[in-house]
Amino acid sequence: MRDVAIVSFAQHSQRREDTRNEVEMLIPVIREALEPIGLTSQDMGFTVSGSTDYLAGQAFAFVQALDAVGPWPPISESHVEMDGAFALYEAWVRLQSGDIDTALVYSFGKSSPGDVARVLALQLEPYLLGPLWPDAVSLAALQARALLDSGKATEKDLARVVSRSRKNAQANPYAQLKGDIDEAALLDEPLYADPLRKHDVPPVSDGAAVLILAAGDRARELSSNPVWIRGIDHRIDIQSPGSRDLTVSPSTTLAAKKAGVPKDPDIAELHAPFSSQELILIEALGLDETRTSINPSGGALAANAVMVAGLQRFGEAFNRINKGDARNAVVHATSGPCLQQNLVAVLEGSN
Amino acid sequence: MSEPVTGITTPIRMEYRYTPGRTTSDFLKAMKGGRMEGRRCPSCRKVYFPARGGCSMCGREFAETVPIKETGTLATFAVVNVNFANRVIDLPYVTAEVVFDGADTTTMVLLRGVSPEEVRMGMRVKAHWIPKEEWDYSLANIDYVEPIDEPDAEYDSYKDLV
Amino acid sequence: MSGKLAAVLGTGQTKHVSARKDVSIAGLVREAADRALADAQLEWKDIDAVVVGKAPDMFEGVMMPELYLAEALGALGKPMFRVHTAGSVGGSTAVVASHLVQGGIHERVLTVAFEKQSESNAMWALSIRIPFSQPLVAGAGGYFAPIVRGYIRKSGAPLDTGYKVVLKDRLNALKNPFAHVHDHEITYEKIAESPLLWDPIRYAETCPSSDGAAAMVIGSEAAAAKQDRPVAWIHGTSVKSEPTMGAGRDRVNPHAGRMCAQEVYKEAGITDPFRQIDCAEIYVPFSWFEPMWMENLGFAEEGTGWKMVQDGTTSLTGEMPINMSGGVLSTNPIGASGMIRFLEAANQVRGMAGEHQVPDAKVAMGHAYGGGSQFFAMWVVGSEKPTS
Numbered sequence: 001m002r003d004v005a006i007v008s009f010a011q012h013s014q015r016r017e018d019t020r021n022e023v024e025m026l027i028p029v030i031r032e033a034l035e036p037i038g039l040t041s042q043d044m045g046f047t048v049s050g051s052t053d054y055l056a057g058q059a060f061a062f063v064q065a066l067d068a069v070g071p072w073p074p075i076s077e078s079h080v081e082m083d084g085a086f087a088l089y090e091a092w093v094r095l096q097s098g099d100i101d102t103a104l105v106y107s108f109g110k111s112s113p114g115d116v117a118r119v120l121a122l123q124l125e126p127y128l129l130g131p132l133w134p135d136a137v138s139l140a141a142l143q144a145r146a147l148l149d150s151g152k153a154t155e156k157d158l159a160r161v162v163s164r165s166r167k168n169a170q171a172n173p174y175a176q177l178k179g180d181i182d183e184a185a186l187l188d189e190p191l192y193a194d195p196l197r198k199h200d201v202p203p204v205s206d207g208a209a210v211l212i213l214a215a216g217d218r219a220r221e222l223s224s225n226p227v228w229i230r231g232i233d234h235r236i237d238i239q240s241p242g243s244r245d246l247t248v249s250p251s252t253t254l255a256a257k258k259a260g261v262p263k264d265p266d267i268a269e270l271h272a273p274f275s276s277q278e279l280i281l282i283e284a285l286g287l288d289e290t291r292t293s294i295n296p297s298g299g300a301l302a303a304n305a306v307m308v309a310g311l312q313r314f315g316e317a318f319n320r321i322n323k324g325d326a327r328n329a330v331v332h333a334t335s336g337p338c339l340q341q342n343l344v345a346v347l348e349g350s351n
Numbered sequence: 352m353s354e355p356v357t358g359i360t361t362p363i364r365m366e367y368r369y370t371p372g373r374t375t376s377d378f379l380k381a382m383k384g385g386r387m388e389g390r391r392c393p394s395c396r397k398v399y400f401p402a403r404g405g406c407s408m409c410g411r412e413f414a415e416t417v418p419i420k421e422t423g424t425l426a427t428f429a430v431v432n433v434n435f436a437n438r439v440i441d442l443p444y445v446t447a448e449v450v451f452d453g454a455d456t457t458t459m460v461l462l463r464g465v466s467p468e469e470v471r472m473g474m475r476v477k478a479h480w481i482p483k484e485e486w487d488y489s490l491a492n493i494d495y496v497e498p499i500d501e502p503d504a505e506y507d508s509y510k511d512l513v
Numbered sequence: 514m515s516g517k518l519a520a521v522l523g524t525g526q527t528k529h530v531s532a533r534k535d536v537s538i539a540g541l542v543r544e545a546a547d548r549a550l551a552d553a554q555l556e557w558k559d560i561d562a563v564v565v566g567k568a569p570d571m572f573e574g575v576m577m578p579e580l581y582l583a584e585a586l587g588a589l590g591k592p593m594f595r596v597h598t599a600g601s602v603g604g605s606t607a608v609v610a611s612h613l614v615q616g617g618i619h620e621r622v623l624t625v626a627f628e629k630q631s632e633s634n635a636m637w638a639l640s641i642r643i644p645f646s647q648p649l650v651a652g653a654g655g656y657f658a659p660i661v662r663g664y665i666r667k668s669g670a671p672l673d674t675g676y677k678v679v680l681k682d683r684l685n686a687l688k689n690p691f692a693h694v695h696d697h698e699i700t701y702e703k704i705a706e707s708p709l710l711w712d713p714i715r716y717a718e719t720c721p722s723s724d725g726a727a728a729m730v731i732g733s734e735a736a737a738a739k740q741d742r743p744v745a746w747i748h749g750t751s752v753k754s755e756p757t758m759g760a761g762r763d764r765v766n767p768h769a770g771r772m773c774a775q776e777v778y779k780e781a782g783i784t785d786p787f788r789q790i791d792c793a794e795i796y797v798p799f800s801w802f803e804p805m806w807m808e809n810l811g812f813a814e815e816g817t818g819w820k821m822v823q824d825g826t827t828s829l830t831g832e833m834p835i836n837m838s839g840g841v842l843s844t845n846p847i848g849a850s851g852m853i854r855f856l857e858a859a860n861q862v863r864g865m866a867g868e869h870q871v872p873d874a875k876v877a878m879g880h881a882y883g884g885g886s887q888f889f890a891m892w893v894v895g896s897e898k899p900t901s
């Protein structure tokens with residue numbers, strides 16, 4: 001495999017964005033990602049984005065977003081109807097062919113225009129399950145209930161995850177929810193979708209993220225500490241929540257094995273929109289919370305721009321490794337109800 | 352054997368609150384006040400009407416507001432003889448792509464005041480607004496364009512916008 | 514050729530019709546995938562990854578339907594990927610699948626594209642009224658008719674050029690058992706007399722709305738070596754995009770289409786596309802796009818593409834057969850339409866196109882476009898391994 005690295009990352013602050021539209025959110029972020037490495041979008045060998053029409057409530061929503069790149073003269077470009085992390089995967093694959101050296105990956109999502117929990121219900125099998133409209137929060141609550149009933153976790157564990165997220169997010173200027181909140185205070189909060197409390201559920205965030213990838217020597221030219229993608233893989237499980245054990249994530253475990261997740265990486269950026277899901281992922285990835293810093297950015301509980309939150313995990317891990325705060329990281333992104341589809345990557349610094 | 356189920360109806364109702372964005376908001380405010388405003392790209396200097404989030408050729412935010420005239424040139428058109436569920440206009444009608452004077456882009460508007468057989472590329476037209484009391488934050492304040500008594504524009508002057 | 518060698522090992526498609534009431538979405542895609550596997554003489558366990566493409570999710574009313582389709586497409590425990598690049602998606606999906614093999618990630622990738630428009634209302638999905646957008650949209654025809662008028666003005670083409678394209682494609686479709694429109698009574702006169710929906714486009718000059726799916730298995734050089742049946746070697750692929758509403762963009766002869774063609778020819782070692790390519794399946798949803806794309810693809814000089822229609826060059830027995838299968842004008846399951854072009858090109862060079870086979874086709878092109886003529890995907894396939 002050809003060595004591919006992340007050489008730059010920029011993001012839009014992950015909060016509700018009432019004045020800018022998607023193009024206006026992306027234009028400055030794309031510029032912010034390109035300027036430090038002295039390149040323009042025209043220098044990119046490939047451009048690929050991730051987003052979904054249903055979030056924006058219009059067909060072909062990604063078409064207008066492409067304006068932000070300024071694709072003129074025309075560029076080699078593609079789009080996935082998936083989280084931006086999968087767009088990054090496509091860029092990584094494209095770079096393997098060897099004829100190009102750089103790629104721009106972007107992702108945007110405004111969760112605020114519609115009712116995002118109901119919008120996500122449209123992902124369900126449309127004949128038997130979909131018409132019942134089980135929203136994303138209710139499905140996650142079912143999963144959390146299964147987890148608690150299995151004895152693998154307690155409500156206190158959920159509170160611990162949230163407390164850690166809020167505390168870590170205090171150092172993240174882009175995060176939406178942050179604060180020095182202890183577990184006891186969290187457990188005093190009322191139930192929202194039993195057994196989940198409001199804080200176990202992600203906030204409604206709007207966001208955009210941009211990463212630049214480069215291969216081999218080109219990456220070394222562009223960055224003094226490129227962050228190498230040492231392994232990347234994604235797998236999918238059956239969708240029907242009634243047909244699988246919701247307390248485990250076999251697709252995450254398989255993807256981690258294929259990606260070659262090392263023992264005790266310095267940090268883990270996990271795309272777990274619900275606190276219960278973070279616990280499932282930690283187990284699936286074989287992580288030890290005492291040896292790996294879990295979601296130092298605050299994770300998706302602190303900011304969850306749908307379709308961006310996965311790609312953002314790459315960016316957050318990149319920032320820490322690039323600055324020298326960590327040597328390596330495991331990065332994870334998810335899609336579909338109850339952690340149905342999962343992508344796992346291993347990142348490592350040069351120094 | 353009973354009849355197979357060949358379909359079920361599951362109505363989907365979703366509500367969205369759209370954000371027009373900064374540039375479009377300013378554009379719509381101008382429309383509400385009866386003014387046609389374009390935006391100039393700081394890089395390629397082209398003027399967009401209606402305004403968008405940015406210049407899609409350059410990936411740049413717009414800098415400058417440019418007044419657009421109510422007169423323009425019909426670059427190309429279609430005569431429509433079919434109606435869609437959500438739109439009822441007397442058939443046939445003409446959709447015109449008009450380059451309003453001062454703009455470097457075309458705007459799709461309805462053309463009235465001329466029979467479809469007489470419509471031609473290069474015709475000079477003028478915007479006809481809906482009554483002032485009905486003006487809203489909308490491009491639809493321009494009800495249609497109609498021909499004006501001016502010689503047709505030279506083909507070369509608009510052929511790049513066809 | 515970039516990366517490692519890759520080839521189409523097998524193809525499959527459904528019989529395209531206006532409404533497949535007898536199958537679910539899963540049943541539809543499974544049918545095409547099963548046929549592709551059967552054609553490749555492979556089993557589900559031989560597939561390493563699945564790449565799905567389709568046009569807007571609102572066409573069926575299911576968001577990211579590949580999540581639910583993972584089960585029907587044998588993707589459980591495997592990588593499952595979803596592409597969406599507007600109308601070009603069927604083509605760009607095949608390109609993504611090719612890269613998974615060319616990049617050395619997988620040995621055999623199943624790629625599937627579909628649309629089941631009867632499940633929802635595509636026309637509705639295309640005309641959701643966004644409060645502040647341009648109010649006047651009369652469907653795809655309303656968008657493309659003024660561009661066609663622009664082409665007629667620029668080229669001086671006779672007005673019946675479009676009729677001749679339709680007549681050719683609908684007659685070709687009679688030789689393709691999978692085509693949607695099988696009109697045995699079609700004549701030039703009937704086309705010329707059909708209603709002018711979006712003047713200058715007549716009803717007969719527009720594509721149908723179809724339910725359908727297409728699938729291909731793309732494999733590595735080693736995987737191809739194990740095949741008994743002929744394979745189609747991928748000589749070149751390219752995707753190119755440009756902005757929809759850019760000031761000064763040429764919509765009649767889009768720059769992105771020209772660039773995409775140049776790139777795919779370069780990769781395939783083609784210097785004279787008209788001579789070196791034996792036949793092509795190109796995305797023609799409205800009749801006039803055939804002459805327009807002949808020029809855009811460099812098969813004809815600018816302003817002369819219509820002559821190749823008028824003199825029969827693009828007919829099944831002509832010098833440069835175009836849309837031997839009947840094309841998009843005869844079959845249009847939107848998200849699959851691009852992949853059907855790529856698939857038909859592959860079948861031609863495999864010598865497996867059936868009644869609409871171009872004798873001795875060695876090199877063929879598949880082409881797809883989407884959006885407001887701004888997204889392009891192309892590939893060139895050949896019966897022999899690429900040498901360049």
Ligand SMILES: [Zn+2]
Nearest residue numbers: 392395406409
């Ligand atoms: Zn510009």
